[in-house]
Each structure stands twice: as structure tokens, then as C-alpha cells.
Amino acid sequence: MSQFAFELSHRDATTSARRGVFLTPHGPVQTPGFMPVGTQGTVKGVTIDQVAATGAHMILGNTYHLALRPGHETVRKLGGLHGMSGWEGPILTDSGGFQIFSLNAINNVTEEAATFRSHIDGAKVRLTPEHSIEIQEALGSDVAMVLDHVVALPAEPGVVEDAMARSIRWAKRCLEAASRDDQAKFAIVQGGLDTELRVQCATELSSMGFDGYAVGGLSVGEAPSEMYRITAATCPALPEDKPRYLMGVGQPIDLIESVARGIDLFDCVMPTRNGRNGLAFTDLGKVKLRNAVHREDTQPLEQDCPCLACRHSRGYLRHLFIAGEMLGPILVSIHNLTYYQRVMQGARDAIEQNRFDAYREEKKRGWGLV
């Protein structure tokens, strides 16, 4: 009996948006849902209580980063990622596959393994599918991602197809290497911007019985419309009864457009990275807090936002950034994470009310995208 289940409770009347809940040993994840990124075992600048208060159900940790520092065996000794970080809800770990892409200049992929240089000390890091699973089992996440071969786009068709085929073989090796029943395994669909390859990959992976399916290799510089096209083509080739996760995405509009195409889960560093730089997301678009216009502005970022930042004025938030105070990045990270969760809560409500398309239009108007 699997400790994981995905229960779909509602489908939107006019889009492919789905409302569901993904059950894990550390609690339920309401979908569509957004996972804050905690690369090194912490969502940057935010305590676990504050992360929970944003409304997040599940957070993400990075296998590659944690394997290098503090080391997955150290994480295991400190109680696994849950015990170490104190986060009691579900955790998903990526596989290191994205680092094959992002550390591209120095990497080398063979059928056996990916090899790249540590961003910390330049040491050679060799990662096999089996090793990725071993690390994730030490980390003790609720969801382990398979190791995939991500390539930079645009790429020659042969390169994309080769990486896609390798990703399928690696997914199989991950499944065979896995030994923990309390850890779900999610496959990752590759295939670049070629819908035929994507569908082929999705179909093959679907036959292998994973607990969930991700769309990977997107949000790497392609146009949003390309990403939406691939997502729309891929989702129908995935099992209806498993969660679908679009990796590393994205802007609020990307989340909404992808939910409309059948995606259930997202993760992205955008809310915290932008928050640290003083860029806040709101229903009326992005606010650059360093701008002089906010100097004496007594209004909060958003009137109806319950977050810690929004009990302060924009003028105060601006001051914190201009003065180089840590509290600025902290508060705006919290606001942005809260905003993403509010957008997703709104999406879940809209799906249940069969009005997701109206919700999308409403959001786009606010963001100035129509």
C-alpha cells in the first residue's frame, strides 16, 4: 500500500485546470500548489514558521547543493532534511539534473553518469541515477525526483532526442535503485521544444508507474508561449491520476497559464530572489521598492495582504532596502511567497467554482497583461 495518493476533486469547466490533493507521509499538498525553494535546507531569509504562515504546504530542497554542503550523510545524522530544517510538512528534492544544465560549461554526461565541477571548490562531482536516489534517500524527502539529462535550448534535434532517451533510461535506473517506501518517485519528461519527443517521453515514463510526473527542461530561456505549448502538449500524455509538476516555473502568469493546461505543482526561486532585490509581486503588477516614488508612501504593498511586510508602509520597506537592512529582503521575500500562495489559493477556489478562465483574465488585467 503506497503512502502516497493523488485525489482529484474537481476539474474546471472550460480549461484543463484541476483541483486536487497530493497526500504524503508529512501531510497533504493542496493542488494546484506552489513550492517555495529551500536550496540549501532553508528558504532564503525566512524561518520555517514564516514559510508555513505564507500558506505553503510543501517545500523543495536541492540534492546537488545539499550533497556538497553540508553533505547528505551529515544531513542524515542531523535528522534528515525534515529534522535538520525543522520543516514538518512535505518536502520534495530535485535530482541534480538541473545542475547538469546550469553548470553546463564544465559538465560531461555519459550513459553512466554526469560529471561536473563543484561550484564551491571546483572539485569533480560525479552523479549517477543511483547516486542521486541514494542522496535523496539520505535527505529523507517525501518526493524524490529522478535524475534527468537537461540540455540548453535551442539545441540540435539529435542532442535533444539523445538527452530525452537517456532521461528515460536514467528514470528506470532511479526506480530500480530506490528502496524507501516512504519516498515517492517522480519522473521527469524531457524533449526540448519538440512536442512529438515530449509526448513520446511522457508516454514511455507513464508506463513505468511513477508516483508523479514532472515537465522538465523548460523555463531555461525559451519564450513563455513555447513553454505553454509544450506543457499543453505534454499533460494529455501523462496519467490523469498522478500529480503533474512543472519544474522551476515561474512568473505568476506562467503559473496561471500552466494550471490552465493541466499542471498541479510548481517551484521557483523567483519570489525569494526578487524579494531579496526589493521587487514585490502584487495584484497590480511588480513594485520596485527602491524607486524614489515610494519614499513617503504610507500605503502597504497590498491592502488586503495578511503578511508581515504588509503591516508596514512602502516607505519603510524602501528605507530598509536603501539602508541595506536585512529586514527588507526578509519582509519582501515573505510578501512574495505569500503572494504566490494567494494566487494559487485563488486558482484552487476558481477551479472549484468552474471559473478558472475568468480568474485568469482578472489576474492578467491586474498585471497589465491584457
Add this chain to the structure above:
Amino acid sequence: MSQFAFELSHRDATTSARRGVFLTPHGPVQTPGFMPVGTQGTVKGVTIDQVAATGAHMILGNTYHLALRPGHETVRKLGGLHGMSGWEGPILTDSGGFQIFSLNAINNVTEEAATFRSHIDGAKVRLTPEHSIEIQEALGSDVAMVLDHVVALPAEPGVVEDAMARSIRWAKRCLEAASRDDQAKFAIVQGGLDTELRVQCATELSSMGFDGYAVGGLSVGEAPSEMYRITAATCPALPEDKPRYLMGVGQPIDLIESVARGIDLFDCVMPTRNGRNGLAFTDLGKVKLRNAVHREDTQPLEQDCPCLACRHSRGYLRHLFIAGEMLGPILVSIHNLTYYQRVMQGARDAIEQNRFDAYREEKKRGWGLV
């Protein structure tokens, strides 16, 4: 009828330690008490809820810094320091006098004003006693400090005496310039390491009817024993029925030794500055969290500490510092602020039980100072 009162409830049987409460328009301050420093309108890295959770009653803001950035008129428009920061408890603001000392290389003091260059853009800043009060009234703190003339030690006797005498004249000008009944005025005793000058200064200021009295110009590099000697000589020359505040002090042992000599209030950047650098205060002395010995340590900094940091292991805290994660400085700042408040709570309890000397010995043993 003053909106301020200081009520002494108990005196320790064998030391000069006092237990009291300082009443302000924004609530009571239990004494002996420690004020976290919020130089630029924020205790660095810590939200106001987290500051309150450490047990702090009153925080400090810096007149010089806030006058330069965001500007005191901007602070006024954003609701004063209380409205802007969201801190609902009492706030004390310093006067800018310490910057006359700390920006010494470029400053110039006349009878009329102190002039120094902005640490931000090098612009000339001219500060008179009247201007210091005007700024503090715009900031809206509960307690305004008079502008004093702080000199670097050691100094020629004539220089110290001259600065002391000027500090008295400036204190009088501050008192005359003040217009807000809801803002207490605290005088500052100067006089270097000369007890006669200190007593003379304390006596003259005491006759002027301030709401409280500070011992200034210490913790500027002199030996702790010198600071204790001056504090012990100065306190008896101050009114019994007003709070006594030792500015910018210090290490936990300095707080304890100064409470024993009759001091009621303290402020210092040490808990947050050290916290940001990974140095934690504990009952068994300081802990350098970056040390490799903590790598796989599953113990918290202190078993009985209720702070956010102490629900995590030392191993996790070390990881956060080694990985350069903001959460490390945040958590250890919170721990250190909590530790300082716990030391002061212990001091208050010990005074009420007439066992302050035993408390001091107990703490010194733990800190390895006996």
C-alpha cells in the same frame, strides 16, 4: 503630570542592584533591562514580533542614522519611529553624541554645534543640541537623549573636563529646546575615567530635573575594571528615583557587574553583531558556530532556551553560516537577544530574592570567568 515614572520595587541586600519599572506612554520597561539596538529603524535581521518574543521591552533607535536616512521628516510622515517600524513598545533614541566620537577623524566641535561628515555620502552634518531634540521629537521616541560631547580615551585632563562641561551646557539647551510632554529627557554624565569629574557632572545634571540619567563615554576601549570603577562612583551621585542607563554596554558580564553597581538600563549591538558573525552567547560561554566541531552536533545552543534558533541543532546552524544563508544570522541574532533578556530576567528575579551576588557568581562560573 509627567507621563513617565520610575518605580523602584526592591533593592538587593548585598549589592547596589535595584529592581524597578520605568513607565512610558508605550508601556512599562522592567529594570534592570536590556534594549536591543535598532539603529536604522530595525533591529538588524529580526522582525518586530521576533524582537518582542525575545522578551525585550524597549528598543533603541539612532538619531544620527535616521536623520540622514530616510530623514527624520520622512520618519515623521511614515508615522514616527513607532508607526514606521511597527514596534508598539517604548523606544529610546540616542542623540548623535556618540557619532561625534565614532566619526572622530572628521569631526569638529564648537560650543554651538558638532560638525562631521556623513558616513553615507561625505556631506557635512551639523548637529546642535536643539537640532538633536528637534530630530528626536520628529522620530517620536519615548525617551530622548541629550546631545553630549564624547571624547576618545585616553585624553588630556583638560580635554575631558572641557567636553564634560560642554555636555552639561548642551544638556541644559536640550531641556530648554524640548517641547513634547510625551517624550522623556535623559541626561548623560561625561567625565572620562576621572571619578571627580564624573561626580561633578552627575551632581550638576541631577539638579536639572531630567527623567533619567545615563552614564556615557564608556565602553570605548577602556578596561572593564575601569568602566566598573566609574559606574560605581557615578551611580551614588545620581537621583535614587530616576532610571540609570549605561550606554553601549556590553558583554553579559558587563551588564551583571554594572547592575551590581546600580545601573538599570543597557543597550548594545553585541547580541546582533555577534549573531550575524556566528558567535552565540550561552550560559557556558561563547560558541563559535563556524567551528568544525559543530558539524554533526545534534544539540541546540542551549537545552532550555525557548528561542527559534534552539529548536535547531548546532550542526544546522553551522551549515547555515558555512553556506552563507541569511537564516544563520537571523537565528543567532534571535538567540543572542533572547540570551541577553534571559540574563536580565535572571537578574531581576535574583534581586527580588536578595541573591544577586550569588547570581553573579553563578553566571561567572558558567562563563568561565572565575
